[in-house]
Ligand SMILES: Cc1cc2nc3c(=O)[nH]c(=O)nc-3n(C[C@H](O)[C@H](O)[C@H](O)COP(=O)(O)OP(=O)(O)OC[C@H]3O[C@@H](n4cnc5c(N)ncnc54)[C@H](O)[C@@H]3O)c2cc1C
């Protein structure tokens with residue numbers, strides 16, 4: 001059985017025919033070809049697939065496309081404007097918050113949810129928030145620095 | 157994942173009726189357990205009935221002095237609610253300790269207790285605070301709800317609508333988390349309401365259980381020393397790569413002592 005899913009994706013109204021079992025991340029990557037959202041584990045652990053759904057960060061490998069029917073979804077591709085990186089993306093670049101970059105889209109989307117909850121998060125809060133985002137390269141220190149710097153840039 | 161039919165229920169009665177008409181239906185709440193289970197092909201329901209549209213199952217209210225949490229209320233909503241935190245800080249803290257922010261944004265109290273994972277946190281709150289589970293057809297007392305590992309008193313198709321928590325005089329939850337998932341290796345909820353003391357342990361056994369010896373000791377003297385010398389038997393406790401039954405038994409005493417100290 002297929003069903004029609006309609007959603008606002010990065011500000012645009014889109015729709016697609018999906019199976020009940022199609023995951024949101026499959027819809028985003030395979031159908032809409034927005035490949036900035038990554039699949040690291042496919043088991044809800046790593047956070048590489050984090051996107052925002054109705055303003056909250058979610059693991060898109062653990063949401064059915066059908067559950068996002070009617071929702072507002074935004075991905076990493078929604079952040080840069082006119083070729084200019086979002087302050088949080090720029091902060092990751094400036095602070096060496098990435099090496100291979102695989103985890104980065106999820107880190108950035110997760111960080112933006114944190115900043116929406118608290119515009120000035122402390123180090124402990126940032127580390128705690130990153131519980132659901134794994135990075136195999138950086139050792140996290142520079143990610144934490146990047147998020148603090150990104151939050152600061154967003155405040156000013 | 158095997159293919160299934162997906163539909164969104166329009167009301168509680170519609171959800172229950174659709175479930176009754178299907179050979180093998182599963183309710184979908186936050187999906188934080190069910191979707192991984194489907195991916196591993198550990199279940200193959202023919203129909204998935206999404207409860208997401210049911211506003212009647214969402215939200216937190218205070219009723220006759222109890223805090224009533226709708227089944228579709230997320231862990232993040234419970235953690236962030238002053239209507240929970242002010243009367244029962246232990247419950248808000250417990251919800252805040254679940255998994256990670258993305259799991260808390262999606263996972264719900266109804267899904268957690270219906271699933272009855274032996275390492276889940278909410279069972280300790282339901283039993284440790286003496287809550288009542290409301291379903292589409294009846295109410296079930298905390299002590300009768302969790303029956304075994306991944307087993308509850310729910311009948312096939314029965315839908316959890318809300319959980320009501322009486323407000324205790326004091327309570328606290330302490331957990332020794334699995335460092336990767338944050339599930340409880342052992343978690344203990346301690347509460348006191350007048351004469352009644354409850355000590356509920358999750359993570360250690362196949363299902364949440366109370367420790368009557370600790371409850372009696374605390375009823376006489378609500379202080380950490382009162383439980384420091386009381387231990388549970390390791391017989392039959394869970395064993396996995398994270399902890400042996402003996403270690404879990406040891407943690408029960410440690411977490412209980414810390415919970416009593418935190419409850420003050
Ligand atoms: C990475 C990760 C870490 C986690 N860490 C923790 C943790 O530290 N502590 C913890 O306690 N949990 C943890 N969880 C589990 C999480 O809390 C789940 O959200 C929860 O167990 C299930 O809730 P759900 O709303 O997602 O339910 P779903 O996955 O949608 O459903 C689970 C089951 O309950 C049934 N169901 C759902 N709602 C109802 C209802 N209203 N009535 C009857 N049946 C219903 C479904 O049919 C299904 O069988 C973790 C999960 C993940 C993925």
Ligand code: FES
Pocket residue numbers: 038039040041042043044045046047048049050059060061062
């Ligand atoms: S791919 Fe979704 S959490 Fe890892």
Ligand code: FES
Pocket residue numbers: 097098099100101102103104134135136137138
């Ligand atoms: S930069 Fe490589 S996984 Fe994080």
